Amino acid sequence: MIIDKIKKMNPEDIQFSSKNEVAGDMLVGKWVKCDACKEILYKEEVHKNLSVCPNCGKHFRISSRRRIKQIIDEGTFEEIGKGLKTTNPLNFEGYEKKLESLQEKTKIEEAVTTGIGEIEGEKVVLAVMDGNFMMGSMGSVVGEKITLAIETSIKLRLPLIIFCVSGGARMQEGIISLMQMAKTSAALAKHNKEGLLYISVLTDPTTGGVTASFAMLGDIILAEPNALIGFAGPRVIEQTIKQQLPDGFQRSEFLLEHGFIDRIVERKNMKTELANILKLHRRCD
Amino acid sequence: MFTAWDKVLLARDSKRPRTLDYIENIFDEFIELHGDRLFGDDKSIVGGIARIENYVVTVIGQQKGKTTKENMERNFGMTNPEGYRKALRLMKQAEKFGRPIITFIDTPGAYPGIGAEERGQGEAIAKNLLEMSTLKVPIICIVIGEGSSGGALALGVGDKIIMLENSVYSILSPEGFASILYKDATKNREAAENMKITAKDLKELEIIDEIIKEPTGGSQNDIAGITSNVKKSIIKNLNKLTKINKDILLEERYEKFRKIGKIER
Ligand SMILES: [Zn+2]
Numbered sequence: 001m002i003i004d005k006i007k008k009m010n011p012e013d014i015q016f017s018s019k020n021e022v023a024g025d026m027l028v029g030k031w032v033k034c035d036a037c038k039e040i041l042y043k044e045e046v047h048k049n050l051s052v053c054p055n056c057g058k059h060f061r062i063s064s065r066r067r068i069k070q071i072i073d074e075g076t077f078e079e080i081g082k083g084l085k086t087t088n089p090l091n092f093e094g095y096e097k098k099l100e101s102l103q104e105k106t107k108i109e110e111a112v113t114t115g116i117g118e119i120e121g122e123k124v125v126l127a128v129m130d131g132n133f134m135m136g137s138m139g140s141v142v143g144e145k146i147t148l149a150i151e152t153s154i155k156l157r158l159p160l161i162i163f164c165v166s167g168g169a170r171m172q173e174g175i176i177s178l179m180q181m182a183k184t185s186a187a188l189a190k191h192n193k194e195g196l197l198y199i200s201v202l203t204d205p206t207t208g209g210v211t212a213s214f215a216m217l218g219d220i221i222l223a224e225p226n227a228l229i230g231f232a233g234p235r236v237i238e239q240t241i242k243q244q245l246p247d248g249f250q251r252s253e254f255l256l257e258h259g260f261i262d263r264i265v266e267r268k269n270m271k272t273e274l275a276n277i278l279k280l281h282r283r284c285d
Numbered sequence: 286m287f288t289a290w291d292k293v294l295l296a297r298d299s300k301r302p303r304t305l306d307y308i309e310n311i312f313d314e315f316i317e318l319h320g321d322r323l324f325g326d327d328k329s330i331v332g333g334i335a336r337i338e339n340y341v342v343t344v345i346g347q348q349k350g351k352t353t354k355e356n357m358e359r360n361f362g363m364t365n366p367e368g369y370r371k372a373l374r375l376m377k378q379a380e381k382f383g384r385p386i387i388t389f390i391d392t393p394g395a396y397p398g399i400g401a402e403e404r405g406q407g408e409a410i411a412k413n414l415l416e417m418s419t420l421k422v423p424i425i426c427i428v429i430g431e432g433s434s435g436g437a438l439a440l441g442v443g444d445k446i447i448m449l450e451n452s453v454y455s456i457l458s459p460e461g462f463a464s465i466l467y468k469d470a471t472k473n474r475e476a477a478e479n480m481k482i483t484a485k486d487l488k489e490l491e492i493i494d495e496i497i498k499e500p501t502g503g504s505q506n507d508i509a510g511i512t513s514n515v516k517k518s519i520i521k522n523l524n525k526l527t528k529i530n531k532d533i534l535l536e537e538r539y540e541k542f543r544k545i546g547k548i549e550r
Contacts, residue, residue: 140546186418211407232397
């Protein structure tokens with residue numbers, strides 16, 4: 001339900017990012033229309049502006065590759081947890097083929113990329129989800145890579161940062177996907193007991209099983225402006241209560257107002273803000 | 286032989302015994318405790334302190350109604366954040382007093398509503414998953430009807446995960462699965478079959494530890510019979526789990542979930 005909704009929600013958005021990211025910056029056209037302010041924008045200018053609309057400030061969805069480039073000091077990122085493949089536990093027809101073609105198209109292995117890198121010289125374990133890969137849904141590989149990242153952070157006693165974007169659980173893997181919520185949360189319980197820092201960054205959209213597990217468990221939870229963040233998808237809620245949802249419902253600003261996130265941070269300030277928080281948590285021992 | 290879809294219907298049957306039936310028939314004493322101390326008292330979850338043989342335990346379960354009126358009161362077993370927070374409060378209380386925890390899972394899912402989102406449905410479920418993984422008392426989780434989505438898992442992290450023979454446990458309803466992945470909500474039977482939601486399937490996948498046999502035709506036919514079977518299982522598991530050193534118990538609980546979807550390179 002949630003996944004379906006995202007597909008329909010912002011077609012231009014996804015197109016915007018998929019055309020640019022997926023084809024490895026081979027711009028199909030030089031111009032793009034912002035789906036928020038309807039302004040026609042020069043793509044290169046949008047990218048120079050960190051994929052934020054220069055006119056209205058709309059934060060477009062971006063690939064994990066672009067995100068890592070924006071956040072991590074150049075040349076310091078070392079990927080971990082590579083080469084994991086799903087066992088296709090439900091023997092879901094066409095699932096493995098679909099994954100292969102997505103890997104080909106996106107040049108990433110799965111909906112999350114994990115690694116170790118530096119932010120203004122501060123070493124961190126980083127996990128970055130990618131909405132271009134099956135809507136950032138969490139199956140066994142995503143759950144396993146997130147868990148490995150948490151365990152690596154414990155082993156190396158490094159802070160952990162997870163950039164979330166997800167339509168929820170990976171339906172094609174059924175109950176195995178559901179259990180990844182418990183697995184990642186249990187790993188974070190261990191991380192927590194070790195007194196280590198975990199910063200969760202919520203980006204558009206963060207929903208379903210990811211929201212109901214590691215996304216909401218940060219010591220500090222940041223969000224990009226106007227990101228959709230929630231457990232149930234808006235369409236499911238509308239169908240259940242048979243009422244229209246209020247403006248701004250389940251957006252970052254709504255969550256801030258209700259006390260569920262710490263700060264809203266614009267993309268242009270994200271790296272500095274993360275670095276500042278990391279420096280404030282530098283251990284003296 | 287019941288098909289997977291037959292079991293979905295049995296699990297949802299309005300005559301099927303619910304949490305309060307199990308509490309009434311299994312425990313010698315039960316004192317219900319209310320509220321999350323933050324917002325309210327969610328009636329889709331019942332919890333309290335109970336006695337079973339020589340054990341004092343904390344019991345928490347999702348309660349569906351048997352009539353429309355009861356269902357309205359219990360919100361059809363769909364839990365709001367305050368319900369998960371009540372459950373967590375009672376589990377923390379159990380830990381403080383060294384009481385083992387028994388949970389009964391029976392829900393179509395967490396409630397998708399405006400208030401639920403305003404009060405942090407995602408945060409409430411996530412917090413339960415995190416906390417349950419490290420509670421220093423034995424936890425036995427029993428799926429008695431339908432266990433659907435994160436709304437079920439939020440009571441489902443424990444040392445023994447048990448399902449009744451005709452109960453189902455899934456990421457979402459077969460109807461939902463069919464409409465999303467087959468683009469056809471009428472393919473619910475096919476979805477139920479393929480999703481691996483029955484006790485037998487989940488035992489083979491090593492998601493659950495034990496299956497409790499139901500009376501012929503299903504639990505609704507013999508409440509005394511099924512509650513007696515569940516009672517035997519609880520006592521047997523309490524006898525085992527309470528003898529295990531706490532550190533080992535927690536390490537084994539971690540491993541239990543850690544290995545699900547573990548992939549060898
Ligand atoms: Zn704009």
